[in-house]
Amino acid sequence: MENGQQHHSDADRLRIQQQHQQNTHAGNPSQPVPHQQQQPPFVLSPPQHQQQQIPIPADNLLTQMIHMMQKQQIHYQQQLNQLLLRQQQNEQRAKEWQQTFLRSITSSINVQVPPNxxxxxxxxxxxxxxxxxxxxxxxxxxxxxxxxxxxxxxxxxxxxxxxxxxxxxxxxxxxxxxxxxxxxxxxxxxxxxxxxxxxxxxxxFGHREGYCTSAKKSRGSAKKRKKFSVTSKVVVVKACSVDKRRKFVPVLFPGGEIRLQLDTASDITVISKKNWPTIGSPVLAPATVKAKTDSGNVLPLVGEFSCNVSIAKKTHKAVIRVTEKHLQLLGSDLVDSFDLGSVPMDTFCCQVSSAPVSTNSLKKTFPKVFSEELGLCHKIKVKLNLKEQCNPVFCPKRPVAYAMQDAVNQELDRLEKINIISPVDYLE
Known part of the structure; x- marks a missing residue:
């Protein structure tokens, strides 16, 4: 019985060794397959109660493990290369999609950066x-x-x-x-x-009368082309009646004094028909010039007069034009006559002078100012701000002497007549 077991164990050992040799040949196919007769002899171990395994040579096992690891490494490298290739393809597709999207958005919106x-x-x-x-x-x-x-x-x-x-x-x-x-x-x-x-x-800031040579030539050539002559010349008047930041010059006429707005852009001196009576209403002659404003509109002139005028204690003869418009202009004609361009402006703009005027003439000119009656202001409204939650207080009349009662009653009637006080029948 023991011999049978020993033969059976030896057969198992032989089969295991042959299988190991076949595996070794499969791991290294370059080596030729040895014949079974060339296999090295082995020694049968004595029978034991427990079956013992035949150990595999260490060199063959290490070779198998290295070969398997190389196969796995090659497989992982191929998979990694495939993943990298897919990632690059996806990135390229995403970049192309972004560029296409931006081109479509830019072309549809047409974005333009506004300049500063x-x-x-x-x-x-x-x-x-x-x-x-x-x-x-x-x-x-x-x-x-x-x-x-x-x-x-x-x-x-x-x-x-x-x-x-x-x-x-x-x-x-x-x-x-x-x-x-x-x-x-x-x-x-x-x-x-x-x-x-x-x-x-x-x-x-265009051509001015008497200063621009080109304007003279153009007017001369125009006269040559025309078959008729024009006796009156065209001058420019600055029709601007705004008093803010303007300079005014007191000008003394034989009949009175008025303040004219200094305007070197105006070729002539002009006053309004409304202020014409304040200087004595001198006799008017037909206007010898045609006036136009800077905008090209015709300025209607009522007439003109010649008289002696005084500015800054100097007197010269001048021609003054009268218009329906509300204009008070001291033009360049008087500026040149009085040589005002060579002196400081304050010397003739800030002077205050007065002509001798009688008291009777002032009373006739301003009767309301010299009236003995009490005046009444209509320009503003007066509002009295009373304290809140205040009740009126009743004050009895002051005692008046019997001899003064008639005078007090007469004064009250006078104040009531001129609408200073008004009677009341009851008190709140």
């Missing part, structure tokens, strides 16, 4: 020279603007009208800017468009 108007104004202002008006040298606004006409039409076209007006007024001289602002009062520069501002500046 202040930066454009600052850059363009450096190319424009400041304007200074000199009528004697033919430096008018029209001549100055013609130099930058293309700049305002093309380069400044990206700006709105309000920015164009700001750029144009920025390049005006201090005196010219002040004169234009005073000219358009009570309106502001922003109330006009760019085209309107250009037209107003051309009229305000």
């Amino acid at each position: 108007p202040e930066q454009i104004l600052d850059s363009l202002a450096g190319y424009i020279k400041e304007f200074h008006y000199e009528a004697e040298s033919n430096l008018t606004f029209a001549c100055w603007y013609s130099r930058y006409d293309d700049l305002f039409e093309k380069d400044v076209s990206r700006l709105d009208d309000e920015a164009k007006v700001r750029l144009l007024l920025r390049k005006m001289g201090t005196v010219e800017h002040e004169r234009y602002v005073s000219y358009i009062l009570p309106r502001l520069p922003k109330d006009f468009s760019f085209a309107q501002t250009v037209e107003k500046l051309k009229g305000l």
Whole structure:
């Protein structure tokens, strides 16, 4: 029985060893398969009560493990390469999709970044020279603007009208800017468009009568073309009755004194028909000139008169025109006659003088001022602010002596008659 078990155990050992050799050949196919007769002999172990396993050589086991690990590494590397390739393809697709989406959004919305108007104004202002008006040298606004006409039409076209007006007024001289602002009062520069501002500046700083040689030549050529002659000339009058920030000159006439607004842009001196009687209503003759305003409208003249006028203690003979409009202008004709351009303005604008006037004439001219009656003011309303939750207090009349009662009653009747007091029948 023991011998049978031993033969059975030896057969098992032999089968296990053959299987191990086959596995070794499968792991390393380059080696030839040995014949069973070439297998090394083995020694049968003596029978034991427990079956013992045949140990596998360590070199073969390590080779199997390394080979398996290399296979797994190659497999993992292939999978990793596939994942990286897919990731790159997905990123490329996402980038292409983003670019397509942005192109579609940009083309549909047409986004444009608006330029900064202040930066454009600052850059363009450096190319424009400041304007200074000199009528004697033919430096008018029209001549100055013609130099930058293309700049305002093309380069400044990206700006709105309000920015164009700001750029144009920025390049005006201090005196010219002040004169234009005073000219358009009570309106502001922003109330006009760019085209309107250009037209107003051309009229305000244009040719003046007697100073511009080109204007004389054009008028001379016009006279040659015409077959008839014109006896009256056209002058420009600044029809602006705004008193704010204006200078007034006291002018003494034979019949009285009036204050005229200093306006060197007006070629003639004009007073209104309303103030004509205050200087004695001198005899009027037909006007020898035709007056026009800066806007080109005709200024109707009632007539003109000649008299001696006094300014700053100087007297000269002058021609004064009278109009229906409410104008009180001291023009350049009197400025040149009295040589006011060579003296400080305060010497003749701040002087206060008075002509000898009798008291009777003042009483006749201002009867209400010299009336002995009590006056009544209609210009303002007076409002009395009383304290809240206050009750009126009854005060009995003051005792009056018997001898003074008639005089008190007469005074009360007089005050009631002139509407200073009013009687009441009861008290609250």
